[in-house]
Amino acid sequence: MDIIYSAKPLIAILVSLFVIPILISSRSDNTREAWTFVAAILKFIIIASMAPLVLKGAQIQFTLFEVMPHLAIKLKVDSFGLLFALVSSPLWIITSVYSIGYMRTLKEHSQTRYYCYFAMSLSATIGVAFSANLLTLYLFYEMLSFATYPLVTHHQDQEARSSGRKYLLYILGSSIAFVLPAMLFIYIKTGTFEFVPQGFMAGHFTHGTLLVLLLMFVFGFAKAGIMPFHSWLPAAMVAPTPVSALLHAVAVVKVGVFCVARVITGVFGTKLLLSTDLNTVVCYIASFTIIAASLIALSQDGLKRRLAFSTIGQLSYIVLGVALLSPLAVTGGILHIAMHAFGKITLFFCAGAIFAASGIKNISDMVGIGKRMPITMTCFLIGSLSVIGLPPCGGFISKWYLVLGTLEAGKMFFLFVLLVSSLLNAAYFLPIVYRAFFCTDEESMFENTVNEVPTWCLVPLCITASISVILFFFPQPFLKLAHMTAQTLIGG
């Protein structure tokens, strides 16, 4: 494997931090938002420019500081990290377009602060994606927690305050209480933190210690939303919708599963987990979350809350896929990061568009809304299909690999979990679409005239919905990257 030393990953991380002083000092809203685009587009270009090398099997590395003897803040771009970065960075561009429409339509306050912390969150997200060792990962993980807090509490009212409190309590509390000691313990015993394909834990720990450490990581990275450490996510829905869309459907939550996946594959390693059968424990935990979250989602009337519980369930698909540790399941799990991202962000954009256009938050008030906002609701349908995992949407492909993966691993129980969950997904999404379009005039709560949201909001959600469909036909480069990741990690 070729290793290339380049500062590109660092620049990709920092580009959005450098833009913050410019954002603060911008005199008009237009310049501020123009600079956000400059940063977002630059970030995407830099990340995309690394793709050809990584697709050829090379790895890009960069070492910053040696903060402790033999332990550096180090960046590495491999296929897994690149896939995650390639999902988040273009979505930032699209979300910025959407933010302009949403924030201006609702005349939100403190927009400069909002754009600054958004830029900071993206830096942290890409930082997690490109971390080469556990310490760097932890650093960016915590940075993301703090950068997103002012976004979650944007409205600065009583509800935002209690939600913000819950958000930090879960995310910061679990990382300090579980991840930090587990990291330190591993460091003392092994003396290394570097992610390597077969992990570095073998031979240092007893079976029981391994189990405890594994659970400390799985629950400690609470951003992954594994039950019972999930309830920060529905609470975080008080944030403005673009935040929920990019951060709480893509960046933050996927940082959580990304961390769990990195630790399972890069710290513990496939062979060790398979030989001790500890991965099955994680599979059962994830399965419980999948089913429970889907059942709770059924009962939610707030659209964003229903989406949040759906996200919790879908995140555990990824964890389940990785924890099954068969090549196809890992491919499916990792691919699901991309597929779910595009589907779920579409759904959130739609929820925000409905709120911005009509002020409606609850599903029970959305009867007949399809006649008023046909484009939005069509995109909602596409997003739903992708999340349920039906063709012709990208979500089908990742779920297909997941299903094959359960068969490959020979664990029929988890196949059953996936199928039941798909049915539940359909049960909580499709009625929304059905009621939006098919109702009698008496039932309809809206006038029959088309009244869509401003273009700034509408275009982004059409783009993400189209990408969800396109990914079904052309799943590259995500599929290739997921394959490569599965191959290096599992060797299958």
Added chain:
Amino acid sequence: MVQQLPALLIIVPLLTALVVAMASWISPRLCLPLTFSGLALSLAASIGVLMEVIAHGPVTYTMGGWNAPMGIVYVIDYLSSPILVVITSVAILNLISARKSVEESFPGKTGAFYSLYILFTTGMIGIVATGDAFNLYVLLEIAALTGYSLIGLGNDRAPLASLNYLFIGTIGASFYLLGVGYLYIATGTLNMADLARFMPQMADNSMVLFAFIICMTGLFIKMALFPMHGWLPNAYSFSSTAATGVIAPLTTKVMIYAMIRVGLYVFTPAYIFNTLHMSKAIVWVAIAAIVMGSLLALAQKSLLKMLTYIIVAEVGYMVGGFFLGNRMGITGATLHIINDAAMTLCLFMAAGAISYKLKDDSFASMKGLFRKMPVTMIGFGAGALAVIGIPPTCGFFSKWYLITGGMEAGQYGFVAALLFSSLVNAVLFFRIFEIAHFEPFADPHDHHHHGHSETVNEAPLSMVVPLLVVAAALIVLGIYSGDIVTKIIQSAIPAGIV
């Protein structure tokens, strides 16, 4: 020149103190520039010595040419040189930051204040630089007496708090002196290196045992180790922020230094960690300090009081880390002296700026502070993250070594206490952030315009700039903590400790 630097370190500020006192009779306006240049020279000297130590090893200076063990020697080695830089930098940064509030709080007394200020700093420098156990006591009293008067200059309740501190502080210092007296009876010398040489033959001597107990108790009182912390919260919160800004970051930390110095270089590690079986018990006291300090901090309703209890908890970190008795723990304790001084300085400077503007430091008065004083709050936030222990701030790295040390020593109680304290610190600071960020709550009907009513009313530049410098230093110290540990601290710890 380099050979004279240790003397300059002490003599320059000592003489400046006199000059400042005299200059105040001529014109009070001369005092600040004089104090500043005196401290600047000491800072330059301390950096020079640090460079020299890193390049060529420890520097020894014999005062007046009287050789040890008869004369007094100043030994600046890997342990003391970084602390000296910390002391002089803290003093000079706080001096700049405190100017406005000194002029406002002590009209007509600025000369006295600056003179005491620099004398206090001299005492602190001396404690760290000296290689003589009795001389350490003398300088301890210089620092303490000036400290009492600086604190006494505060608000109406400060004189009583200062008197209380004086009583307890004097008891502490006397204990230490008594301990040194016993050592002198047992060995006939006061020079630290000389004392350490006698130690192996003295392992069974009960007088040495008694000296150890009483010396350490004295130092524990002076550093406010729980449950001997009673003097600290009032003394630090009723005094002027100009004085606390230098006293709070330095006093407890320098006492920790004295503990490490006396422990490693007088009683020797072999004696305290192997011969005696007290370390475990002391670590448990430290655990109590961490837990109780954190809990008491939770109970406070004003910023300065809360910060003082955080100091009580932090003292527990360092005492516990040292008495773990392994290399990681002692590294953590030593590194934390530097880091905690910087963190405490940052927080007290921010608190100084806040109370300078608001004339109040209760939590209730901090509503809307993010909008009123955005830059100060950035500095405060950086300090808060460091105290919680979030990378890449320096607080994370010292905590890292301390926790690692705790795990290696099998002291899981200490590990749990550190994690607990981190979580409590997160709660403490986010409680303030919440008040400053969310309150006052807006009128629900005026959803989109709330918060705009508060206008920016930032502290003066002379407060904000040093604060931001310290905030940046917290991150720089974090990033370079690897170098600090490998190039300096590792050499400060005797080779026998693993």
